[in-house]
Amino acid sequence: MKRAKNQDVFAVQAPGKAAPEARQLRKQAGDWLKLRRADAGLSQADLAAKLGLKYYTFVSQVENGFSRVPTELLGAWADQLGLEQRAFARHLLMYYEPELHRLLFGAESKSK
Amino acid sequence: MSVVAFERRQDAAVWTETELDTIVAALHAAIAPATGRTWETGVTENGDVQFYLLGPRPEEACELCVSRIGGRYILEDGSGRLLFEHRNLDLVALHARAAVSSRPWIMVRAVMLWFAIRNTIQEKFEPILVEGEELLVQMAPQLAAFA
Numbered sequence: 001m002k003r004a005k006n007q008d009v010f011a012v013q014a015p016g017k018a019a020p021e022a023r024q025l026r027k028q029a030g031d032w033l034k035l036r037r038a039d040a041g042l043s044q045a046d047l048a049a050k051l052g053l054k055y056y057t058f059v060s061q062v063e064n065g066f067s068r069v070p071t072e073l074l075g076a077w078a079d080q081l082g083l084e085q086r087a088f089a090r091h092l093l094m095y096y097e098p099e100l101h102r103l104l105f106g107a108e109s110k111s112k
Numbered sequence: 113m114s115v116v117a118f119e120r121r122q123d124a125a126v127w128t129e130t131e132l133d134t135i136v137a138a139l140h141a142a143i144a145p146a147t148g149r150t151w152e153t154g155v156t157e158n159g160d161v162q163f164y165l166l167g168p169r170p171e172e173a174c175e176l177c178v179s180r181i182g183g184r185y186i187l188e189d190g191s192g193r194l195l196f197e198h199r200n201l202d203l204v205a206l207h208a209r210a211a212v213s214s215r216p217w218i219m220v221r222a223v224m225l226w227f228a229i230r231n232t233i234q235e236k237f238e239p240i241l242v243e244g245e246e247l248l249v250q251m252a253p254q255l256a257a258f259a
Contacts, residue, residue: 021170022170022171022172022173023170023171023172026173043157043158044156044157044158045158053192054194055179055181055186055188055194055197056156056158057156057160057162057177057179057181057186057188058177058188058192060154060155060156060157060160060162060179061162061164061174061177061188061190061192062192064154064162064164066152066154066164066166066173066174066177066190067173067174067177067190067191067192068173070191070192073192
């Protein structure tokens with residue numbers, strides 16, 4: 001593993017390494033969350049403070065596509081972004097558990 | 113003439129080679145090829161650097177994250193739980209290693225093995241010792257009579 005390859009400015013993957021679908025979907029979820037946060041006029045630090053997190057680094061972790069919004073934070077995260085909790089959870093499920101989402105709700109567009 | 117070697121100012125948006133060496137060295141066992149783990153770096157929107165330890169495929173989910181904010185290192189797990197924070201990266205790296213280390217399981221196994229051995233000793237040897245003790249109690253008056 002070469003350091004130069006891994007130390008990309010915006011969490012870009014090492015060249016020649018195909019991103020697994022789960023990871024790509026998490027990244028898409030992160031991008032969507034970033035847009036919704038921008039719509040709410042919040043910075044990562046603002047959102048973290050409203051969620052009661054000591055540091056805003058976890059918000060970045062999620063938005064960069066490396067982690068998911070934990071189930072116990074889904075409601076609060078939705079509230080802080082001014083979104084309806086159920087719709088928020090349902091939309092994220094499309095990225096985090098696409099097969100489960102398909103079984104529960106059928107095919108749905110991700111561009112909401 | 114002597115030249116004072118001033119420390120180069122840290123660029124917030126990039127890990128220094130020394131910092132990465134420290135983290136990668138501490139997680140050396142955790143990121144061995146056989147584990148399937150990898151690592152990557154990224155930045156927050158404020159330009160603070162992050163190091164992600166990623167689990168094996170297909171999920172490649174973040175298991176640990178080390179971030180540097182204003183000279184302070186923050187260690188979190190993949191669910192955002194704050195595990196440790198300090199200005200000394202060596203200490204943070206040690207905690208990161210402990211968080212992914214398999215040593216606690218070895219300890220648990222060692223303790224279980226110890227209890228199993230102790231149990232066996234108690235079951236097998238205690239009756240023999242008790243028997244000997246009883247024999248001694250019975251023989252003691254006779255021995256005393258001879259004395």
